[in-house]
Amino acid sequence: MIDKLEEIKHRFEEVGQLIVQPDAMSDMNKYSKLSKEYKDLEKIVEMYDKYAMVLENIDSSKEILSTEKDPEFREMAKMELEELEEKQEEMEELLKKMLIPKDPNDSKNSILEIRAGTGGDEAAIFAGDLFRMYQRFAEKQGWKLNVMDLTEGTSGGYKEIVSMVSGEDVYGKMKFESGVHRVQRVPTTETQGRVHTSAATVAVLPEMEEVDVQIDMNDVRKDTFCSSGPGGQSVNTTYSAIRLTHIPTGLVVSCQDEKSQLKNLDKALKVLRSRIYEIELKKHNDAVGAQRKSMVGSGDRSDKIRTYNYPQGRVTDHRIGYSQHNLPTVMDGEIGDFIEQLRIAENAEKLSEGQD
Numbered sequence: 001m002i003d004k005l006e007e008i009k010h011r012f013e014e015v016g017q018l019i020v021q022p023d024a025m026s027d028m029n030k031y032s033k034l035s036k037e038y039k040d041l042e043k044i045v046e047m048y049d050k051y052a053m054v055l056e057n058i059d060s061s062k063e064i065l066s067t068e069k070d071p072e073f074r075e076m077a078k079m080e081l082e083e084l085e086e087k088q089e090e091m092e093e094l095l096k097k098m099l100i101p102k103d104p105n106d107s108k109n110s111i112l113e114i115r116a117g118t119g120g121d122e123a124a125i126f127a128g129d130l131f132r133m134y135q136r137f138a139e140k141q142g143w144k145l146n147v148m149d150l151t152e153g154t155s156g157g158y159k160e161i162v163s164m165v166s167g168e169d170v171y172g173k174m175k176f177e178s179g180v181h182r183v184q185r186v187p188t189t190e191t192q193g194r195v196h197t198s199a200a201t202v203a204v205l206p207e208m209e210e211v212d213v214q215i216d217m218n219d220v221r222k223d224t225f226c227s228s229g230p231g232g233q234s235v236n237t238t239y240s241a242i243r244l245t246h247i248p249t250g251l252v253v254s255c256q257d258e259k260s261q262l263k264n265l266d267k268a269l270k271v272l273r274s275r276i277y278e279i280e281l282k283k284h285n286d287a288v289g290a291q292r293k294s295m296v297g298s299g300d301r302s303d304k305i306r307t308y309n310y311p312q313g314r315v316t317d318h319r320i321g322y323s324q325h326n327l328p329t330v331m332d333g334e335i336g337d338f339i340e341q342l343r344i345a346e347n348a349e350k351l352s353e354g355q356d
Contacts, residue, residue, distance in 0.1 A: 001092070001096070001099070005044070008041055019031070019038055047094060047095055050091065055088065057084050058085065058088065061080050061081040100347055105172075106169055108207050109165060110165045110175075110204050110205060110206060110207060111203075111206075111275075112145075112164075112204055113162050113201075113202070114131050114160070114203075116159050116200055119198025121157075122187035123199060123200055124152075124153025124158055124159050126183045126200050127159070128158050130200055130202065133335065134174075134177070134333070137336075140333055141168075142167060143165055143166060143170055144165070145163050145166075146163060146257060147161060147257055148164055148268075149255055164207070171206045176339055176342040177202050177204050177305075178202055180303060182304060182306070182307045184196070184308070184310060185308075185310030199304075205275065206277070207270055208276075208277045209273070219248050222265070223242075224261060225241045225243060226240075240256070240258065240260060240261045242254065242255050255267045255268040304318060305318060305319055306318065306338075310327060313328070
């Protein structure tokens with residue numbers, strides 16, 4: 001661990017020099033990346049410096065105990081050593097957590113896709129409830145949520161709704177939401193008061209830029225059509241909406257939230273890049289991760305991850321066996337506790353892997 005921390009300290013000092021160079025100051029993209037790296041490394045280096053001081057003091061106390069004859073001095077040194085060794089353990093645990101590799105996508109914006117699953121009209125209504133839950137969560141986080149494409153359900157809610165969520169560490173918090181969400185309740189369409197089980201699928205994808213995923217436009221068929229959603233006077237009068245079909249994968253992406261065809265094309269390409277990235281990532285994970293599948297972070301949209309039980313007012317996350325009995329509050333966007341518990345579980349997994 002000390003070797004790793006020394007490497008980090010060396011890199012921190014190196015970045016400190018690079019950030020003040022004229023070429024970094026004149027290139028905002030480069031400056032921004034170096035600033036973020038400096039800020040991330042600074043926290044670890046500060047903790048490492050404190051840890052190194054504790055180790056130094058432990059050595060001093062041990063030296064006193066090995067050479068000092070005075071009983072009072074020895075007792076003081078012994079007490080100080082006990083305190084320092086306790087502090088050493090605490091700091092080592094903190095440093096181990098700080099050294100857990102971060103997902104490079106955590107700081108990215110996200111594409112949020114919600115689709116009605118089994119359950120007919122009730123599934124579409126539930127998909128609408130989930131969308132409002134994430135909308136409220138995004139508001140509480142100070143994020144911006146833009147709907148890019150939607151298909152409404154016949155009795156309310158959505159058969160499908162695709163949004164872009166922008167802000168700080170969006171993917172890092174939202175990535176745990178990918179999977180099948182299940183609801184147990186009496187649907188508004190039910191006349192005999194029976195509890196039904198319906199489902200909706202949530203997919204959270206990191207927003208991918210052109211530098212992250214290359215798309216050959218010769219492989220993409222572009223169709224334009226009249227926007228049918230919000231958009232004022234231009235709705236149904238101009239061919240501003242875009243539908244992209246990626247021929248090699250069969251992926252289809254639509255975007256109609258902007259009045260400008262170019263802006264819709266740009267957004268649709270971002271969604272397409274993110275979906276292609278997801279396919280490639282799944283292939284990679286299947287190839288290298290077959291021997292150890294993460295309980296928390298697989299992000300597989302076919303996994304049943306959470307149940308919302310209305311008769312009992314309970315929400316349960318099946319990956320970690322964590323429940324809350326405050327369903328109305330959760331549906332109002334208070335999902336932070338679930339995300340925090342999942343983060344803790346993921347970090348515990350990563351620590352365990354690092355020690356194997």
